[in-house]
Amino acid sequence: MRIKVIVIGSNGLLGQTLVNKLYKHSKYQLYAMASGENRNSKVAALNYFEIAITDFKSIKLQLNLIKPDFIINALAMTNVDACEVEQTQCDVVNVSFVEQLARISFELGTHLIHVSTDFIFDGVDGMYRENDTPNPINYYGLSKLKSEKVIQKILIKYTILRTILVYGKVANMKSRNIVLWVKESLENKTLIRIVNDQFRMPTYAGSIADACVLAMEKQATGVYHISGNEYLSIYDLAVQIADFYNLPKELIQSIATSELSQKALRPPKTGFDLTKAIDELGFKPLNFAEGLAQFQNDL
Ligand SMILES: NC(=O)c1ccc[n+]([C@@H]2O[C@H](COP(=O)([O-])OP(=O)(O)OC[C@H]3O[C@@H](n4cnc5c(N)ncnc54)[C@H](OP(=O)(O)O)[C@@H]3O)[C@@H](O)[C@H]2O)c1
Numbered sequence: 001m002r003i004k005v006i007v008i009g010s011n012g013l014l015g016q017t018l019v020n021k022l023y024k025h026s027k028y029q030l031y032a033m034a035s036g037e038n039r040n041s042k043v044a045a046l047n048y049f050e051i052a053i054t055d056f057k058s059i060k061l062q063l064n065l066i067k068p069d070f071i072i073n074a075l076a077m078t079n080v081d082a083c084e085v086e087q088t089q090c091d092v093v094n095v096s097f098v099e100q101l102a103r104i105s106f107e108l109g110t111h112l113i114h115v116s117t118d119f120i121f122d123g124v125d126g127m128y129r130e131n132d133t134p135n136p137i138n139y140y141g142l143s144k145l146k147s148e149k150v151i152q153k154i155l156i157k158y159t160i161l162r163t164i165l166v167y168g169k170v171a172n173m174k175s176r177n178i179v180l181w182v183k184e185s186l187e188n189k190t191l192i193r194i195v196n197d198q199f200r201m202p203t204y205a206g207s208i209a210d211a212c213v214l215a216m217e218k219q220a221t222g223v224y225h226i227s228g229n230e231y232l233s234i235y236d237l238a239v240q241i242a243d244f245y246n247l248p249k250e251l252i253q254s255i256a257t258s259e260l261s262q263k264a265l266r267p268p269k270t271g272f273d274l275t276k277a278i279d280e281l282g283f284k285p286l287n288f289a290e291g292l293a294q295f296q297n298d299l
Pocket residue numbers: 009010011012013014015034035036052053073074075076077078093115116117118144162163164165166167174175
């Protein structure tokens with residue numbers, strides 16, 4: 001019997017990356033749900049369901065029919081500044097919807113895999129381990145922390161994969177990511193201002209998709225930190241992108257975060273200790289150059 005997996009939020013960066021990976025595995029019977037039409041034309045034969053998250057009754061009906069072994073939730077409000085301004089909507093998408101997914105997962109005995117973020121931490125003292133104390137400094141981070149808590153309250157069969165600054169390329173993208181943005185800006189000879197005082201471990205979207213597959217294979221439960229293994233300032237990251245594509249790095253202006261007037265605060269130094277994911281899941285983190293090479297393949 002094939003393992004039934006449903007990817008929710010299948011039109012986003014991680015969602016499409018997962019679909020692209022999973023549909024090739026014969027052992028998985030793949031389903032997908034997202035709002036609007038299926039944007040991934042590569043997987044035309046996908047069992048795709050268009051959903052409205054406010055109509056959970058219909059979603060529940062479908063999930064009851066499918067009875068998935070795994071639900072992977074890649075759906076979230078990911079624009080950090082928009083979350084700060086539209087807190088009610090952020091709660092609807094990032095918390096209430098996740099709570100409903102956790103409840104139906106409990107009823108069906110389904111294993112829920114959910115993706116969270118380094119932004120649950122304050123970024124004062126980076127290289128976080130799974131058990132470090134969260135202290136979000138913006139609403140997005142708070143909402144994702146709340147999503148973790150509702151899952152942990154309702155379920156035993158869950159995996160929470162926290163990740164950092166995800167980059168990749170999929171079809172018909174609505175949101176951009178750092179690598180695409182820097183590459184496209186420099187190609188267009190646009191001057192860009194990049195912060196030199198925020199440090200991250202950038203993550204290739206394929207790596208977090210791999211971690212979802214590993215979590216299913218191992219039936220791993222609990223929280224795991226998943227990211228690339230290179231700790232860089234966002235400025236240094238942009239310079240590496242310029243070097244990789246042989247683009248003019250003199251167009252990258254190094255600035256402090258305080259020079260940007262963003263609605264939401266950003267944690268200065270995040271970064272993960274990846275030991276648990278490497279030891280327990282067999283996760284193989286990429287350095288940034290390796291991630292860029294994979295990204296280039298996707299283009
Ligand atoms: N990207 C990062 O740097 C990063 C870092 C850490 C953690 N994460 C986490 O990783 C997960 C996947 O994110 P991603 O990078 O794949 O982001 P993404 O490309 O923005 O994907 C999120 C998906 O959620 C959908 N969505 C948002 N609000 C919705 C609503 N009200 N109704 C229906 N669908 C809605 C979006 O739909 P549309 O495409 O139609 O807008 C989008 O397809 C999220 O849980 C995120 O919190 C991401």
